[in-house]
Amino acid sequence: ASQAESLFNTINERLSYMEDVALFKANNHLPIEDVEREKVVVKKAIDSAANHGLSPQQTKAFFQAQIAVAKAIQYRHRADWLSQPASNQPRDLHQVIRPELLTLGNQINVELAAYIEQNGKISAKQEDMFKQSITVKYVSESDKELLFNALKKIELK
Template sequence: MFKYLILLLSSLFSLSAMASPDPAALFQTISQRLSYMEDVGLYKANHHLPIEDISREEVVLKKAVQSARKAGLNGNTVAAFFQSQIAAAKAIQYRYRADLLNQPAQRQPRDLKKVIRPALIQLGNSINTEMKQYLDQNGSFTDKEWAEFQKTVTNPYLSAADKKALYQALSQIKIN
């Protein structure tokens, strides 16, 4: 009986080890991070702040690279991915603010410093962790995950070109 139990358990462990992590969870985290950009754009519009903030972008990139290295990822390849996210985030904000010219928002944005930035930092760290887990099991992101990425990363202000640039940068990420 003990022999059969060990055989059963070893079979279960080997099957779970062969299962690859689903990229949809990572893609959902990326989409969730980008979902904050309308609030960022509205906050900046309400406070007469420019969308582009180079000094803040440098801080975001520095923290993303630190998080990536801590997770075991190549900092340079992750920096390129986060630069692509920043470009997509600014595109979302610009397009959303353009819509605000014709139809003012009927709500207040979440607080940039108390709510949005802490959430973005946490989501950025999660993205790095999830990327590392996926790459450990699969080696890289390929064209076969592209359809799932397109379906999962949704924002009405994100263009097809924005998504393609994000996915191309994601597919270049390497493990240290």
């Protein structure tokens, strides 16, 4: 896979965790939105952007877009489970999923910084490949556009 495809696959992988996040929360009577956790995720993303030479404001906005889409995926699964309960068991949110989401967030920044150093910013030319790379259920076309528009604004600082 190309460097851009690998980056897009990592973004898709982060979104792939959200079904398990939603199921863990449903089983444990937790709300989907966790504002305190979002602050931690965004702060880690800004720190990681600085470490890899990415513009912090645009990187922050991209992570806010990823969080918005992450919650939309979770609400859509929760709606399904009202009439058709889930039968599988999720991975543990605290011990497994959240640490892995932070690792993936850092990996996204590493891959993005390397891409921009070699090719310049992500541009409209990559949009079709981006959309094809996002294969997780319940990511809508407008979700993909929100993500891609934020992604292509990121530059090196």
